[in-house]
Each structure stands twice: as structure tokens, then as C-alpha cells.
Amino acid sequence: MTQVLPHDLAAGLGTRAVHAGQVPEPLSGAVMTPIYQTSTYIQEGIGKHKGYEYARTENPTRQALERNVASLEGATHGFAYGSGLAALDVLLKVLKSGDHVVCGENLYGGSHRLMERIYTRFGLQFTFVDSRDIRNIEAALRPETRMIYCETPTNPMMQLTDLAAVGDLTQAHGYLFAVDNTFATPVFQRPLEVGADVVLHSTTKYLNGHSDMVGGILVTRRDDLAEQFGFIQNAAGAVPGPMDCFLALRGTKTLPLRMRQHDANGRAVAQWLAARKDVERVYYPGLTSHPQHELARRQMSGFGGMISFDVGDATRARRIAERTRIFVLAESLGGVESLMGHPASMTHASVPPAMRAAMGLTDSLLRLSCGIEDLDDLLADLDQALGA
Numbered sequence: 001m002t003q004v005l006p007h008d009l010a011a012g013l014g015t016r017a018v019h020a021g022q023v024p025e026p027l028s029g030a031v032m033t034p035i036y037q038t039s040t041y042i043q044e045g046i047g048k049h050k051g052y053e054y055a056r057t058e059n060p061t062r063q064a065l066e067r068n069v070a071s072l073e074g075a076t077h078g079f080a081y082g083s084g085l086a087a088l089d090v091l092l093k094v095l096k097s098g099d100h101v102v103c104g105e106n107l108y109g110g111s112h113r114l115m116e117r118i119y120t121r122f123g124l125q126f127t128f129v130d131s132r133d134i135r136n137i138e139a140a141l142r143p144e145t146r147m148i149y150c151e152t153p154t155n156p157m158m159q160l161t162d163l164a165a166v167g168d169l170t171q172a173h174g175y176l177f178a179v180d181n182t183f184a185t186p187v188f189q190r191p192l193e194v195g196a197d198v199v200l201h202s203t204t205k206y207l208n209g210h211s212d213m214v215g216g217i218l219v220t221r222r223d224d225l226a227e228q229f230g231f232i233q234n235a236a237g238a239v240p241g242p243m244d245c246f247l248a249l250r251g252t253k254t255l256p257l258r259m260r261q262h263d264a265n266g267r268a269v270a271q272w273l274a275a276r277k278d279v280e281r282v283y284y285p286g287l288t289s290h291p292q293h294e295l296a297r298r299q300m301s302g303f304g305g306m307i308s309f310d311v312g313d314a315t316r317a318r319r320i321a322e323r324t325r326i327f328v329l330a331e332s333l334g335g336v337e338s339l340m341g342h343p344a345s346m347t348h349a350s351v352p353p354a355m356r357a358a359m360g361l362t363d364s365l366l367r368l369s370c371g372i373e374d375l376d377d378l379l380a381d382l383d384q385a386l387g388a
């Protein structure tokens with residue numbers, strides 16, 4: 001089990017991002033945590049070792065990442081996995097056949113697929129509701145309900161769930177409350193401080209931030225959950241390799257710095273898009289026109305770089321997506337480079353058209369992940385693509 005050291009929780013977020021979870025390497029004093037590329041560790045005698053026996057169970061590079069992210073989220077335990085979905089897989093393995101989960105309906109497609117196509121086969125039950133209104137969550141509760149699982153803001157419609165309200169509900173009734181904090185990151189949103197029990201990340205996105213690895217993590221303050229996450233990490237074995245942990249750890253060092261730039265670019269690009277007559281709608285929690293802007297201001301300290309916008313015409317949307325030069329047409333998000341996506345044909349192609357239409361996910365919707373480039377260059381790129 002990877003536990004956060006007391007000194008990791010005391011400093012400010014920027015300091016913790018750089019230092020938490022890391023100690024100089026004992027052999028040489030190397031400041032950077034090495035990539036401990038080993039499967040096993042020498043034992044001085046039978047049962048006599050330094051706390052490391054086999055790398056599925058313990059790896060120092062992985063532990064440094066786990067402690068670092070746990071500290072950033074204000075958690076006391078972290079467990080890293082081979083992908084964000086592997087982290088969700090572990091979270092669901094805490095449940096048992098017959099248990100029921102209430103989820104936001106606008107989840108990451110892969111999360112929905114894991115729940116509906118795999119875990120229902122093992123007897124878990126899921127209800128997907130519009131979690132913008134807590135009454136929909138309350139109405140879905142059953143005697144077998146064990147967990148409430150939310151993503152906020154959602155992808156790509158940027159819908160929000162009131163974390164404090166759900167936190168109050170789950171704490172009053174003893175439900176497990178898990179939040180996928182991939183979009184907002186601990187820099188802008190702190191679910192554990194308003195009643196969540198678990199935070200999940202796809203470290204592939206903002207935490208790593210450089211689009212060069214795939215990984216996931218679960219963090220918690222609850223010792224009972226930590227024990228299970230660690231047990232399943234070892235027993236089921238979906239661990240990340242030390243190289244990927246090293247890359248993610250290098251990423252988290254600059255997370256607060258990068259998020260400031262993602263946020264600044266996101267706000268400016270959203271405002272620029274909202275002012276254009278040839279853009280029908282802009283979905284960004286930082287805009288005063290966002291229907292949940294007040295909630296966004298209450299529970300987020302920044303709005304980040306994710307924006308969706310509707311250009312009203314599917315052919316035009318495709319043309320724009322293929323004409324940008326700086327915004328790269330690609331899946332994923334959260335890297336230093338700006339990306340553009342067409343949700344209806346890319347990330348959300350597996351969602352039935354009727355369901356897409358019901359949530360406003362039209363064929364003319366485009367999604368941006370604003371990187372950290374110069375704003376003027378991003379606007380010029382969008383301007384030439386939209387004007388074409």
C-alpha cells in the first residue's frame with residue numbers, strides 16, 4: 001500500500017506537484033526518481049528485504065507517482081494502473097454481484113462500455129441519469145445501491161454535477177462516491193474536500209500532459225478502500241510500467257503551471273468563439289452563458305482548456321476539423337498541444353444517434369482541447385479554418 005508521507009500534504013499545490021512523494025535516490029543521491037526497470041529485488045535472507053519483493057506488488061517509481069497524485073488531490077493513498085479504464089475496472093471490482101451503481105449519463109464512452117458490456121455480465125447493475133439535477137440521482141437509488149459515479153464537467157457537453165450536494169447525499173446514506181476528475185484536475189476541482197470517497201484519473205490526459213503514455217490512478221483518504229485498491233492492484237495485476245510512471249511523474253511536476261495556461265487559452269478561445277456569428281453554440285463552464293456557470297464558479301477554481309462548439313452544419317464541421325494547422329485532429333485531450341475532435345464520428349461514434357441528439361451532441365459539434373501554445377496563434381488557426 002502506498003501511503004502519503006506527512007510532509008507531502010503540508011506545502012502548497014505547486015510545491016507538492018514538484019516534490020510530493022519523491023525522495024533523493026539513496027545510491028547516488030539522484031534528484032529525479034529513477035525508472036526502476038526491474039521485476040524483482042534481492043533478498044538478503046529469506047524474508048529479509050527492503051520492502052520490495054516483486055514489481056507487480058511494489059515499484060519505487062510507481063510509488064513516487066502514487067504518492068505525488070494522492071498528495072495533489074488531498075488524499076492519503078494512491079494506486080496507479082495501466083490506464084484510466086484499468087483504474088475504473090479496479091474500482092468496480094470493489095463491488096459484488098447484485099450491487100447497483102448510479103452514474104452520470106454523459107460518461108466517457110469507454111467507462112460506459114466497461115460497465116454495460118462487461119460488468120453487467122458479472123451481476124452489477126447500472127442506472128445512468130442526468131446528474132445535473134440531484135433529484136434524478138435520488139430517484140434512481142435502490143436498496144442495492146452501493147456507489148454513485150460522476151464525471152464533471154462531462155465530455156463533450158460540459159455538463160456539471162454538484163459535487164458537494166452529491167457528497168452530502170452519499171455521506172448521509174453511506175454510499176460510495178467516486179468522481180472522475182480527469183477534465184478539471186486537482187488544480188481546479190477538489191472532490192475529496194466536498195465528500196467524495198474516491199477520485200479517478202486517466203493520467204493519460206492532463207496529469208501526464210504530454211501525450212506520451214497511457215495510465216490511470218485511484219486516490220482516496222479511506223484506509224478500507226485503500227486496502228482493497230492495493231489488494232486488487234496486486235491480485236489482478238493491471239499495473240503500469242515504471243517508464244510510464246516516470247513520464248507521468250515528470251508531467252505532474254508542471255501540472256499547476258500548465259493548467260494556468262490551458263485555462264487562460266480556454267477562456268479566451270471560448271469567448272472568441274461565442275462572439276462569432278458563424279458559431280451557433282459554445283459549451284464552456286467559464287462562459288456566463290453556460291447554464292451552470294454559477295455552479296462552475298462555486299466548485300471549480302478554473303475552467304480549463306476543454307471547449308465544445310456547434311457550427312450548425314455537419315459538412316462545415318468536417319471541413320473545419322480538417323483545415324486547422326495547429327489544432328491537430330486527434331482523439332484524447334489534455335496535452336500541451338491543441339487538439340480538435342469531431343465527437344459524433346470519433347469519441348462518441350458508438351453512442352446511438354438518438355441518444356446523441358437528446359444530449360445536443362450533433363454532427364456539427366466540434367471539441368477543442370486547448371494546449372499551451374500562444375493564444376494569437378490558436379485564434380489565427382481557428383479563424384482561417386472557420387473562414388474557409
Ligand SMILES: *Cc1c(COP(=O)(O)O)cnc(C)c1O
Nearest residue numbers: 083084085108180182202204215
Ligand atoms: C480518457 C478518459 C478515460 C479513460 O482513460 P484511459 O487512460 O484512456 O483508459 C476516462 N475518463 C475520462 C474523462 C477520460 O477522458
